[in-house]
Amino acid sequence: MDLLSLRYFQAVARHQHISRAAQELRVAQPSVSRTISRLEAELGVLLFDRQGRRIRLNEHGVAFLRRVDRAMAELDDARREMADAAGAGLGRVAVAAETLLQLAEVLGVFRAHRPGVKVRLQQASVQSMRRHLAAADIDFALASQPLAGPGLDAVALLREEVFLAVPHGHRLADRDRVRVSELAEEEFVSTRAGHWQRVLLEALFAREGLQPRVVCEGNEAAATPGLIGTGLGIGLMPAVARRALGEHGLVAWARLDTPDAHRTLSLVWRRDAYLSPAAEAFRRIAVDHFMPHSS
Template sequence: MDLLSLRYFRAVARHQHISRAAEELRVAQPSLSRTIIRLESELGVPLFDRHGRRIRLNEHGAAFLRRVERILTELDDARREMADAAGDGPGRVAVAAETLVQLGGVLAALRAHRPGVGVRLFQAPPESMRRHLSSGEVDFAVASQPLAGPGLCAVELVREEVMLAVPPGHPLAGREHVTVAELADEEFVSTRPGHWQRALLDRLFAREGLTPRVVCEGDEAAATPELIGAGLGLGLMPAVARQTLGGRSPVVWLRLDAADCHRTLTLVWRQDAYLSPAAQDFRRLAMDAAHASGVMSSWRNRSWKV
């Protein structure tokens, strides 16, 4: 059993698809298949259930994957730590986030503090963030909804109000606030399930025994104001968007009379992860930015394990 076989296994286990894993690894499919078969033969148990050309990780494979993830993550952490000890360049930091917009200022500050620092960004929903963290692919996740899991630490950066955006001329446009029950028959523009806007919308409606009528869903949250302004439906938007758009806002803003109608941004990292000096600088700058920003007036500097 060698490290290359373990890396191949991890890729196949993640994709549960030989050709996609081969594409990621840039190896030939037959070679990848033979490596997995040899690994299973060496271990004495099948790691995947096979149905024709389809494969699925079985209970043995899931148990093996948990240990392989730890092995490869520790190895990658060790390599980064030794590179930092050798003074090998300005370092690098990798971050996953649901939306990348809020990272611009922090990354600019990091590059000013550490010229030449390497930065790698992943746009991902919470489940993918958790996987990126556990595998060591990223140092941090910036999550807009709770990101629970064993061995994770987090610091709350932002707690901001989420408002209802409606098209100009809509019957609700003259109101200052509205209840969720009054929105039962309205159509909504939202993100796909898994993103924080959709999770909040579903949660607020479920609390009233309702299901929102989503007529437009996608992954491009930044397009939501324009779609709402075009009359496609209503939508939930963070209060910071109102400030950012200012007089250019194509929508009318209302407050929702609902408990817990806010978005909380948290910075999350693995408790036992090695954080390079560059990663530590990113964490400090992110917390400094949260503390200094006016839109983060309810910022609380506290960390916890989840």
């Protein structure tokens, strides 16, 4: 069992697809298939269930992946720590977030303090961020919904209210406060399942024994106000969006009459991970940036 075999296994497990794993690894598909077969033969168990061209991790594969991720993360941490000790370069920081918008100002401050540090950003769902943390693909996750688990630490950066946004002229446009039960027949513009806005919307409705009617869903949360403004539907928007758009923008705003209408933005990292000086600086700058705006 060598490191290359384990890297191949991680890629196949991540994609649940031989061809996509081969594309990521930039090797021929038969090479990946042979490597996985040799690994399974060496371990004495099948790691994947196969049905035609489909391949999925089975219970043995899930257990093996958990330990492989942990071992490879330790090796990656060791390599980075030795590179920093040797003074090789200025370091790097890798961050995943559900939305990249709120990272812009933090990155501006960080790059001014640490010019030359390589920064890698990616947009990801909370489930994907959990996998990236476990595999040490990223130093930090910026999550707008709970991302807890064994071996993870987090700091809450910002807690903000989430408002109801409706088109001007809508029956609720002049209301200051609205009950969730009043929204049962409304049509919603929202993000895809798994994104924090959709998770919150479904949770608020579930508490009332309801299910929201979503007529538009996508990955571009920034497009939501414009779509609501056209009259396509109504939606949930955080306080930061209300401040950015202003009181007299594309939509009208109302408070939701529930204590749960808020989101908490948290910075999450692996508890035992090695954080380079650059990563430590990023965490400090992120906390300093957001904390004064907490409410």
